Amino acid sequence: MEITLKPEQERFVTAKLQQGKYESIDEILAIAFRLLEENEHREQALSELRSKIAAGTEQIRQGKVVDGEAVFQHLQEKLDQMPQEQ
Template sequence: MSITLQPEQERFIQEQVARGRFKSANEVLAHALILLEQEYQEDEAWIEDVRQKVDEARAEVERGEVLPLETVMAQLQEKFRQAREDRA
């Protein structure tokens, strides 16, 4: 496999090796691929979590376990208010 890097990518890799963070360019690239794989795995886990939550919500709706829109909106507004207060 042959890979062509942009000049700024090559500089970045060379800087990482020069700073002693990695022993070689191959080590930098191997680490980058590990991080990329972790990111994809986290994305997949997040997608699966959302799918499960959607399925649970659908089941709740089918069972009639729903809240009036006004209640939901009031709860969301309270969460936003609390988040603003926590930042202050």
């Protein structure tokens, strides 16, 4: 595969190599691809969060809400019923 960089990208890469910050173009590309992958994961997580918020907002609009204190009380009761570790 052949990759063509824009002049400003090439200057950036060359400067980083000359600074000794990275040892090779391969190292720079590996970091770039890792960051791209992380960015895609963040975008996916954000999309899922937006969907959950939209669903929750719709539930609120329909009056399908539960008091937060009641939820925490229910969870505490479940915890209290669990066997204690010795």
